[in-house]
Amino acid sequence: MEQIRKFLQGKGFALVLAACLLAAAAAGVWAVQTVRGELQKNLDGLRDPASSARTAPGIDEGLDLTTPDEEDSTEWQQPTAPAANSVANVPKASSSTAPSGGAGGSSGASSGSAGVREPSALQTESAPASSSAAPASTRPVSGRILNAYSGDELVYNKTLGDWRTHNGIDYAAAKGEKVLAPAAGKVTLAGADGSWGPTVAIEDASGRLWRISGVADLKVKAGDTVTAGQALGTVGSVSCECAEDSHIHLEVKQGEKYLDPAKVMQ
Template sequence: MEQIKRFLRGKGFALALLACLVAAGAAGVWAVRAVRNELEKSYEELTRPEASSAPQAAVPDTDLKVEDEPWQDVTEAANSVAGVPKAESGAASSGSSSGAVSGAGSVREPSALQGSSAPASSSAAPACAQPVTGRVLNACSGDELVYNKTLGDWRTHNGVDYACAQDAAVSAPVNGKVTAVETDGRWGSVVSIEDGEGRVWRVCGTADVQVKAGDTVSTGQTLGRAGNIPNECTEETHVHLEVLEGDKYLDPAKLIG
C-alpha cells in the first residue's frame, strides 16, 4: 500500500495518466474514421445512377402500343359524325362558282334556299297606292268632326280625298277582288275591292268603270276616270278613298304609307 502511494506520488502516475490520454485519443480517432467511412459509403450509394431513379411499375402492352394505331383524320371524323359528304378533289375544276360538285356526295343548298325565288325588283308594284297621283285634299278625321262645305254641317270624314284633274285615270289602290260596282247617291260611282286581309277599299267618284264584280285587280290597274261625288261636289275634283275593316273605318293614308 505504501508502495502504491509512493508510485502515485512519483513519475508513475504521470505515465499512467499519459497512457490513458493516448488511449482515449486513439479511440476518438477510430470513432471519427468509422463515422466518416459510413458517411462516404452512404453518399456513394445515393449518387449512383441506378439509385436515383425510382423503380417503375410495369405498363400493360395495350398502353405502350398506342402508336401502332394511326390517328383518324380530323376531317374524316367530322364528316362521319355530322353526315357531311366528302368534298372531291375535282371540285375546283368543275366550273361551279359555289365550289360544290354535282352528283352523289356533293354539297347541296338547304331545301329552303333552293326553293326561294329571286328578290323582287325595285320596279315591282307597291302593295298599296293612291288611286290618283294628286295631293291630299282632305285627310281622314277619325272621330273628330270637321265642317263639310257641301252639306253645310259638321261630321266625321271617314276617308281621304286625293285631288286630281277632271277625267284623270283612277287606278286600283290594292291587289284584290272587286266585290261591288255600284252607284251611291252620296258618293257617286263606287268600286269596292277586298284585299288579301279581308279589308274593303271603296274608291268613290269613279266614272266610266272598266271592271265588274268578281274581277281580280292589281295595284295600279285602271278602274275608270275621276267623276263626281255628290256629298263633296263643292270641292275641287278629287277621288274619295275609304277602307273598312268590318264596320270600322281605317285611315287609308296610314296603310298606303
C-alpha cells in the first residue's frame, strides 16, 4: 500500500489520469462516428425512397417524399400545342376586295376571293319594297275640309235650317272632279239614297261601311269589288247639303255606330 501511495503521489498519477482521458476521448470519437454514420444513413434514405426501404425500416413506407420542386417540374414539362394552330383556317383579307373610293369601288369582292363581299353587295341582293302597293285607305278627293265630323255635338245645317249632328266629313271639290274609292271592298250601293243624292257604299274587309254621297256619273255598280283609289265617278251634288259649297260627303259606319273618317284613315 505504501508503494501504491508513493506511486500515486508521483508521476504515476499523471500517467493514470492521461490514460483515462485518452480512453474517454477514444470512446467519445467512436460514439460520434457511430452516431454520424447512422445519421448519414437516415439522410440518404430520405433522399432515395428506394434505399430507405432497405436501410431505414423504421421510416413510414407511406410517406410522400416527393418535393414540391419535383412536382412543379413534372407539371410544366407537359407538351403544349402552338396557339397558331387554332387560327390556321381563318381566311385572310385580300387587298383586292377593298373599295378604291371611285365609281367602281362598290363592285364587291373579286372573283378569286373566298366568298367575302362588301356590305354594298349584300344590300343590293334584297328586293326593294314595292312603292306601288295599294294604300289601306285614301281621301276620295284632294280638297280641303268644309265641315268636320261633329260626333255628339249639334251643328247647324244651312240647307235644312235645323241643328243636327254631322256624321261625316265634307270635302270641297269642283263639279266634275274625279271621286276615288276611300277603301277597298265590295260595293253594296251605287245610286240614289233619299236626301243624300247619288251615293256609293263600300263594305271593307273589317265590316265597316264607307258611304260617299254626291257622286255623279257612276263607274261602279252594286256587287263590284273595288280597290282603294279606284275611280267611282265624278263630283255631283249632295241634296241635303246643297246650300254648302260644292263638295262630297264621306261617312264611315261600324254597325250602327258612326266613326270619324279622319281617324279611320290615319
